[in-house]
Amino acid sequence: MTVQDFWALSPEIAMALLALVVISVDLITRSMAKVAIVALVGLVAPLILTLNLWFGWFGDPAVGQALFGTVEADRFSLFFKFLLLTVAAGTILASTKYIASDRMKDYGGEFVSLVLLSVTGMMLLVSATELITIYVALELTALPVVALAAIHRTKQGVEAGTKFFVLSAISSAILLYGFAYIYGYTGSTNLGIIMERLAVLPTEVGVPFGSYAVLLAVIMIVAGFGFKMAVVPWQMWVPDVYQGAPTPVAAFLSVASKSAAFAVIMRIMYVAFGNESLMQDWSGLFAILAAVTMTVGNMLALSQSNIKRLLGYSTIAQAGYILVGLASVPANQVGATFAGAGPQGVMYYLAGYVFTNLAVFFAVIAITSRTNDDSIKGLNGMLKRSPLLAGLLVFGLLSLLGMPPTVGFMAKVVVFGSAVNANLTWLALIGVVNTVIAAYYYLRVIRAIVFEDPADDSTFSADKPVLVAAGVAAVGAGVFGLAPFLLLEFAESALSIIPGL
Amino acid sequence: MFDGLLTITVFLPAVVAILVAVFARGENSDQQIRWVSIGATVVTFVMTALVFFGYDQDAAGIQMVDYFERWIPIDALRSSYLLGVDGLSAPLVLLTGILGMAAALGSWRIKKRVREYFMWLLLLQTAVLGVFVSLDLLLFFIFFEFELIPMFMLIAIWGSGRPRYSAMKFVLFTLAGGAFMLVGILAIYVTPGVNTLAMVSIPELGITGIPELIAAADLVVPAALIFGFFFIAFAVKLPLFPVHSWLPDAHTDAPTAVSVMLAGVLLKMAGYGLLRINLGFFQETKGFTIHDVAGYMAILAAVSVIYGGIITIRQTDMKRLIAYSSVSHMGFVLLGVAAVGSSAAETSSAGLNGAALQMFTHGTITGLAFLMVGLSYDRTHTRHIPHLGGLWKKMPLIAIFFLVAGFGSLGLPALSGFVAEIMVFLGTFSVWPWATGVAAFGVVLAAGYTLWMVQRVFFGDRPANPGLSDEVYDNITDANWIDMIPVIALAAPIFIVGIWPSVVTDMFDIGIQAVLR
16 A cells, blocks of 8 residues: 555545544443544544645645555545535534433444444545445445444334345345446446447447447446435335434435435446447436436325425435436537536535435434424424424425525526536426425425424423534535535536546 | 625625524513614615615616626526616615615514514515515526515414415415516526526626527527516516405415515515516517517506406405505506507606606505504504594594505605606506506595595594494504604605605616616
8 A cells, every 4th residue: 555545545544443433432431422522523534634635735635546546536536525524423413412312322332433434435435436446335335324224123223224234235236237247348347447448349329328238237337326326216215214213324324325326326427438428328317217206206205294204205306306417417418508517416416415404304303302203293383392493494494395595496406407408408397396396295394393283382492412413504505505606616626527527 | 896785785684683593592582682683674774775875876887786706606507696786776775675674663562473573574674685686587586586485484473364374375376476487587598699697787797688688599488488477477476467366365464564565575576577577688589579568568557457446445454455455556567667668768768667666655655554554453453444433533643644655555746656656657648548548547446445444444433333342442542652663764755755756766767778778
């Protein structure tokens, strides 16, 4: 391992070490508050190392390939690393009360370190540029989550964990099949080399992707990541796991694994299949998936009575909107005057979604931990019982709905706008119609919070840490909506690194 | 170029709202919240006055520009953060400042959930100010829609009668209208050659706006259709017959101060949109111009004026009566816009100026009327006209200012309503004599319903049965000085503009001439 390799991987190494430190601290002290503080303070180290890679504080930025070209600490990956670190910090902050609770205090340290390990996997995943590394990182990402989902050892928890484990194993298997085809066809597992080989290999006219082998491989890869992204028709596990798993885990799952999966699929598609003709082929595939995912997710959410299940379906629908951005490839805009914004749209939407969804989930955590009731009815009159939490929750839901001037609205404008630019106006229209459908169930929750009479009049104020976490997330959702350039400039400079753009 | 004044003016109420929501705590915080919020609206009023009087009439054009091009740094989106005022928007900004202050002062007696109430009221002011100063279509849309949330909350939580029903109706109507506007924006967005969402041209900044670009562009969506999308959105908001039915419900059930804001400035967003977008964009597009439909607009306006007037006469609820009279009066705005069908520049600009002035005067007059109804209701606990009578003796001050609002609304000379209506008639009559002739009858109706209401409520005898109970009647007191501050704030512009109209008409004329190109 050269020095450059070390620098390129320094955030991941720091994260893995932090996970070990947290476990050790847990052995020494039994105070969960101390464990959480150690983890939160410790997160500063990977953050600084990531910032260093971006700005090059300690000598030249080590942006470049490492470990024989299997990992690349480019700005694209750094963008997502910042996002993932935010998620990790938020999740741990919002769980401080939860890990100190009676039924959790024996596994509190494990909980935190599993979160950190999973994030380590995701950070590796977003910078992997080679199929086998991607696979290994993916497994590192998934296994801790299985344990997290089942950490309660209740019937529901174990069911959620088992379901997630089995389905994620199947999806990994499908993914491996896809990778094997690609390797067999092109003779390489490196994304950049795959692109070069695909460009020179003979193509059949009239066959999508130029050959049935590539077509099959792409479908399998999309299917494999479809599980992680919670895209229809691979969304079945989402509501069950969200409902069965502890709410902080559901929050973590809904944003972290989704952003990591979108990041890696973006990299695979734009780098390995970034030829213009291939691009148009997979754009069509994603456009169909987007339309189906949005519609099915929203339709199923309409009749939910459990807030966690409802949010589960809502995240499926949100994945559909993000797919719209993925489908809006620059190659599609024949004769358009303006450069496409699909990739920026995906990154902007994802980042906005991360902040919004965290605010929503954290507010739900704070409320349900007091009421022990995760039905929508349980939220009745929450504005009277806990105004600040209810306000944050309503704000987050409005952002998910896409109400101006939140980030949810701006992100939809950017994504749908780029769809129009990419000659996918029909997809943008389906998206707009879906937004209206979704308004129904988001407003239903808001109505319960604001207008219904509370079941009991007791008021409560939230625990400080989770309130801070939800508040910061909500501020992010507001600021990035009013000032989209903050994220978009960031995303643009991150994208300039990807070849093919 | 970033002047900053407009950005501060627009976001000041919102910042105070958020600070109040987060930091105002404790047992006795209600009083502090009232003072801080009212203070914020007073400061905002001063800022809007700075905007209005700081506008250099000799230089004309768009001034006080806040321009941040890379607000959405994607070439494909062509949207920027662009705020600015011209002669058209500056008076409306001032109007929003006055009414925002009057509404906050008029909310002094709100007891329920004070913190939230003032938060929403301040956010509402930010949204409305934003609409008037945004010169980017996307930004305009964001503010236009953002106003929904505060309005919904204010009506639904602090309203009376059937507040949730009315609030929902308001939201659904406006959302539907907003959807049409979004489609309209999308239709402009997909037009090749229109590479901006700027609503005006600003040569100093090198911005060529939609009005100029769309004239030369080959439209993907027919111009008539785009015009229609925007027109529907604004017709709902104005409101015009037959999409007006949300207005009486919303007004009747809204708390007083919210009615003041709704009638005073929210409806003006639609009138402003008609002038800025429907008139500004569609004067010479290929295959369609606004002149083609001016006649239909005149007919629609006349129908709205007369229908609104007739329905108004039948009302027995004071607030509902004033709400319906708004339908009638806002019809005059469209009637003035219809004068654009004239080939003579002078007549059309007279009508358009009249329309703009009608917006301003209606804002102050109807705002005052709602405020007076609110004061009267606080004392009598009813708005049912047959139950009232002879209140003149008990509350002369309220009666006097009610009369001022009434006379203003029926167009008494020396009050601002007269100037606006006469300008509309003078401008439009030569172009659409029949429609104008019919609509002029609306003034007669206005005299009828206004005077009849005042007569029934304030003069005559106290109705025997089932009027007010002795207990209520004996305890009626006149308005005190706190009540009178917002009243004076709204009554003053009615007299000032009535006697010295050029203080705003000169301003409007600069804006109208620029829109007419």
